[in-house]
Amino acid sequence: DVKVTQSSRYLVKRTGEKVFLECVQDMDHENMFWYRQDPGLGLRLIYFSYDVKMKEKGDIPEGYSVSREKKERFSLILESASTNQTSMYLCASSQRALDEQYFGPGTRLTVT
């Protein structure tokens, strides 16, 4: 079974802190994605990567950056966390761009 793991289920950070959310997949997938999920807004794509060291902006990249140094690992970085970045963050991976995406369990981030 494909497994996507995220480093934390719950995270509380202060405004202005630098935050790292880590995601690891174990199926040698080419593509990895970061979404945020907010009530009434569904899933919105922040960034995605189709290869090591490659990244593409999604629909809401402002305030975020990403890093993919190894194929299995995709990190989301909040350079200076703000309260409006309080959300559920979901990581996903797929073999090809439009194959089934396998999601991790999510990280609920609270910025105070």
Next chain:
Amino acid sequence: GENVEQHPSTLSVQEGDSAVIKCTYSDSASNYFPWYKQELGKGPQLIIDIRSNVGEKKDQRIAVTLNKTAKHFSLHITETQPEDSAVYFCAASNEAGGGADGLTFGKGTHLIIQP
């Protein structure tokens, strides 16, 4: 870019009845339409998908229909059971573009199965 509208936002049905969730999309070039189910405390999981070369696809109690002319697609769940209670998301994308823009998701439908 693509825009996906999903209705209703909440749907309550009696156990054993059918449930229908509808989505519309804006980009006529979209040709891949997956549906994901998200249970409480978990990430979304693909339950069925359809590509634009077919109009309907079934998998046991679940079916998806696609009307490319009208740019809408629907999820049908028959003989609903308590384990069907979850949030369902539709999505759309364009395979011809290599999926470079990824999936665009609807806002989700909270399906509640009443015993």
